[in-house]
Amino acid sequence: MDYRKIADLVLEKAEARFDEAEVFIESSEALSIEYYNRDLDTYEISEEAGFSITVRRGDLWAETYSENISEDLIDQMLDILEENLAVAEVKPNKSLYKPDANETLHELPSKKAVDLEPQAFLDICRTLAEKTLNLTDQVRVVSSSVSAEKGTTLIKNSLGLDRASSYGYTLVFNYVVMAQDDVMENGLSLRVMKDSDDLNLDEMAHEAVSKAQENFGAKSLASGTYKVVLDRKVVASLMSAFASSLSADQVQKGMSLLQGKLGQKIGSNIISLKDDPLHPEAARNKNFDGEGVPIKPTYLIRDGVLENYFYDIETAAKAGVNRKGNSLRSYKGSRGPGATCLVLESKTETKSLEELFRDMGEGFYITSLQGLHSGLNQVSGDFSLPAQGFLIKDGKKDRPVNQVTVAGNLLELLDHITTVGSDADFCMANHIMSSVLVDKLQVAGEEA
Amino acid sequence: MLDQATVRRVLERALSTGADFAEIFAEDRENTNLSYVDNKVDSINQGRVYGLGLRIIRGFEVIYAYTSDLSEKNLLDLATRAGQAFDGKAGQKTIEFKALPEGKLLPIKTKPGSVPLKQKLALLERGYKAALAYDAIISQAKVDYLDHTQHVLIANSEGLWTEDTRTRTRYMVSSVASVHDGMQTGYYGPGAGQGFEFFENHDVEEIAREASRIAKTMAHADYAPAGAMPVIMDNGFGGVLFHEACGHGLEAAFVSKKISVYTDKLGQQVASSLVTAIDDGTIPNGWGTLNIDDEGTPTQRNILIENGVLKSYLVDRLNGKRMGMASTGSSRRESYRYAPTSRMNNTFIDAGTSTREEIIKATPYGLYAKSMGGGSVDITTGAFNFAVMEGYLIEDGKITKPVRGASLIGTGLEVLQKIDMVGQELKLGQGMCGAGSGMIPANVGQPPLRISQLTVGGH
Structure with missing residues (x-):
């Protein structure tokens, strides 16, 4: 045609x-x-x-x-x-x-x-x-x-x-x-x-x-506060959910947990979050957005400080800022500002997954979180989600874990990231993510 | 949409390389989605979904092809490309179509297309104002209206020729309550297989106040306790429990591949003897009702579990062939973009004998989940989770205080065995169910019931 x-x-x-x-x-x-x-x-x-x-x-x-x-x-x-x-x-x-x-x-x-x-x-x-x-x-x-x-x-x-x-x-x-x-x-x-x-x-x-195979024999963990390593796939799905809070549209409608937080510290000062639609490892690249505006990489969070929301033409005009080219659009009429390819960066040296385990010593390596669409409240940032992964002891995988839930708040989680992994790679939803070490997260499992 | 001669040529072309079955699903659907936020119209989105899905089957091998270009030239070309996956010859077959009579389960009084936009938008404004007026704590609300009218034509190489029109209307309110330490949301969104007459028996102000009531209650709630405890789930959308914990596992798509925990369990006790569960595609004007399923089979009322014993799966034609079972009229798809597969329509646990008050009184300590958010399930393990939108603590047989942030986790087989009280008051709730063949409207439902022990994930 x-x-x-x-x-x-x-x-x-x-x-x-x-x-x-x-x-x-x-x-x-x-x-x-x-x-x-x-x-x-x-x-x-x-x-x-x-x-x-x-x-x-x-x-x-x-x-x-x-x-x-x-x-x-x-x-x-x-x-x-x-x-x-x-x-x-x-x-x-x-x-x-x-x-x-x-x-x-x-x-x-x-x-x-x-x-x-x-x-x-x-x-x-x-x-x-x-x-x-x-x-x-x-x-x-x-x-x-x-x-x-x-x-x-x-x-x-x-x-x-x-x-x-x-x-x-x-x-x-x-x-x-x-x-x-x-x-x-x-x-x-x-x-x-x-x-x-x-x-x-x-x-x-x-x-x-x-x-x-490595999941066989999984059982629960004792309830308590743990150090955790979030696998990059888990970080990618959390960031996908977080991205909707970064939309200026959600912010301007009073439905984002990041409302009024521009310029404030919202996460650990070692992390930066960038949207890079030109990233060579992304499955799909773009050089203009859904409204035809040229695209360039944008920092949302820099050194822990919220630097930008995602803006399309209308939200940028309303906020009085320059156009950013973040419009996501389909012919079916859905449109709004959002993420194309999120990348996590670190101010401090990144480490391999094995080094993250070693630094953690004892803790919970989370390889999957379920129920993000229902167990994560986009407006408050509160989450309570079933998790799977591995118990880490003496810096090594000890045994598989299931039947636990982890609970907390997205912003608290971002604040408690102490190290970013060097394993950045393409994940679902087109993000290039890395694993992270978090110094505390609530885990509900068996009675202690 | 298409005449019989064209469809016959397309199906015959599709069969020309040795397939033993070919089917078309053509669709012309008008959508209206309206939303109202911040005291004004946020979006008006009207449009047309249009296309055709062609399915070709040889044995158990399936080719699916779809397009939004319905010109005969393109359809024949698509049928040729699809057929290339097979390498056989056409059997001698002339297709004679026999039209099915029109269904009567989804009668419409007022076609949504005949109602001026202005009248629809007025409903949104009323709901928005009612949501905000409920309490000063409500800082924002979003009101959504949707209607769609889907015309389908389903025809196959066995001579089936059937057309159907599905009209649905829904009204949804999300309210936000702001307190010093953040925001809490409440949601209520009823819908039906009706036209604009839906609003004759649904009061938009009442819907809005219900969403605001939940948001306000949760704003004053403490975090739910974590751990294993008795859980009472109220009726209506509480039925998402059965939907996730069991319903998906009964879909022939998973059973035929032997990856469902319910595989080979027909005739066995899979639930407490108090549980009778039904999937009924024939409830007049139901949110998940269809005259014919998306393969053209008339829908029916299927008893899935009777007094705890597994009686039936949810079966589509293809998986039915794999399992040696007839279709239960359960084949569904979001649109022409999806090959159909076994899904739920209106699924619920049937009414029992206890009253809600008796169930609460009989519970010394536990969680009362009054309304639920969404959920999900891992079919292979049966492990499910869902979020409690509005929860309360039960102490000494009484509801004592609201609690938030609870999620329920467990496995289907385990939770069904642990249902130890079932209430009288059956109610259905409307949802959108996402799975292999896309997002489809489905009713969930149950009376209030108690699970003797379930893991609550909280803070």
Whole structure:
């Protein structure tokens, strides 16, 4: 489909009826394949596309979207916008982005989905599943999958903005469920595939199996206050949740625990948190945001002090700060400022996971937290979450732990980080995170 | 959306490389989402979801392909690409469609599309004002309204041709109470498989006051005690307990792969004999009700557990074939973007004989979970957790004080065995359930009930 032609037509028709207009089109194609044990379980081909029209009349704004991209529907959508404008609230801080005359965008790291025939992806999945099954007869289930996606974004408006970008990435997962004496445990390995021959399938098979295996025999811990090491995956999921509190939109609506804390110390003075959409290790990079504003890396926390919220055009205007290019947007109308690729930095020397254990001496190494969507209160920062991991004794893994909950407050947790790990790597949700050592956290388990 | 001749050509193309089954799910859905924050309209979001999912099956191998371009040329091309995963030949097969009659479980009085936006927004303003007026401690509220109307066409190579329209309406309020040491939230969000007539029997001010009441109560609460103790869960959304602790484990997607703890347990005692649990896709105008499931099978009332004995799983066609069982009308998907799989509709523990007062009185010490937040479960281990939104301490058979920050953790099999009192007053609560085939509206429910011992994670 010729999206540029649609965009031009939409703009032409919308500009005839409203003061200004913007069209935003996203499209993507993906192939996902999954082997479940020795059988092909998922083979999915997808083509997605949708567009939104945003219009302004005076200080009033309206927006609508459709996945049915046909010329016939445009007039009907403009009628919907007309009805919306009749009931819209004045938005004095909202505007479309007008690019500066000689504005340039940062060069993006070159990245695309690995371009292989479906048969090659099938072979990867089958081989990975086979290698995993052959490692031990404790494997009850293995699910080996590849997901290759590419897409484009196009944004064009009445103020001369006309930007397009494309992205692509390929992810490989190996998930295993193992059984021992009627107890089941699971393990996962994950890689961003960069080209056709950079995958070490033996390593991925081993990693998933050993992660599941080392959980056997897990039991609870005595309740009490512990030193803990949070694995980088855990830090990534906590930071994903924390990122919504960093949204200027949440702050301005009085729904963030970081309200009024700009310029204040909110965490340990050794940590800095940066959003770096240009990071070469991220699966997906961006050089302009959902509103077309150029992106540059931004510090949210520097040396423990809250330096920035995430801003889009409207929240930046309301706060009276420069545009930051943090708008996250989908054609479906959801938009707001947020994180693209969070990176944790340390003022002091980072240490390997083994060194973190040694520094901790005795404590709890947390490898997974469940229930973040329900057990973490975004507004207060309070959390109470089931955790799994390992008891660390004399600086070494002693035994696996489950059936405990950890409780505290996100800001207290940030304040108690004493060391950042040197194991920074790509984690889910596109963040590049490191493990951290925290000097105290409440653990509820067995009665002491 | 599509005519029979086009669909026949697409299905025949999909079968041309040896598949034994092909199915299309076409969808045209109008969404309206409105939100009101800070005494003004925050967003008006209207749009159209549109596309088609094509599923091709050979034995147990499944190819799924979807697109939002429904031109015949593109659909045939998609069917060709999907079919390339197989390497066989087409069997001799002519598809003759036989249309199913229209379902009657989701009758609508007032189509949401016929109601002016202005009238919908007025409801939001009323709810917002009521939430703030409840108490000076309420500093902010967010009121959301949503309606959607989904038209689906499901047709398959066995000649099924069925269309359905699903309309749903929901109204949600989150209130924030501010106190010196931070903020607490309260939430209430009822919904139904109805049009705008939903508001004839739902008072928006009442919904708003309920959210504010919870926020205010929690603002004055101490942290919940941690440890193992009896837990009384109240009715309505308390049913999330069964949903997480057991319901997901009964889905054929997990049972057929033998990764659910409920695998091979039909006919066995899996719960206390006080527990009878039902999944009923046929409750008229229910939040999780469907005339036909997303494979076109009419929904039904499924008794899952009867007096503690496991009677049935939740079965879709494909996993049913793996297990040698018929579909229970439980196949669902969020949209054309997802292949369907076994899911819940309206799932609840049936009413028992005790009164709420009797249950509380019989409990010397414990936690009373009056309303619940969301939860999750690890299917392989059955380990679940969920957050208590509004909790109270019970001492000497009486509710003594509100407590916050509690989460409940345990495993499904264990908690169901430990249900030792079941109340009379069954009530359903509305939720969105996220799993393999996306986010779907589902009712949870139960009467008030007691679990003799459960681990409470607190501070």
